Amino acid sequence: MLLSEFFPMDVRYAGVSLEYQGGQMEFAPVIAASLLALVGGGTNIVLVAGFVVVAALGSVVAIWRAPETRGHR
Structure with missing residues (x-):
């Protein structure tokens, strides 16, 4: 419900779709594999x-900074 509130009715479907698809962590497995290879692999994670903690903190900050949309058109 949060994403749909950021877009006007006439572009809501396209806006939510672009936001959802663009916001996926598409490169997370590549970054994680690179970091694991950097330290020699194995169980040194x-x-x-x-990286996971930084990504989670980024999400928390983004949610915290999102504007309140209740009552706005």
Whole structure:
């Protein structure tokens, strides 16, 4: 419901679709594999865990900074 509130009615479907498709973490597996290879592979997942934490914090900040849309047209 959050994404649909950011777009006017006439472009809502296209706006939500673009936002959803563009916001997917398409490159997350590539980044995680690169970080794992950087530290030599195996079970040393410290950099991968750090990447996941940074991505999660970025999501929290984005949600926190999103404007309130209740009552706005």
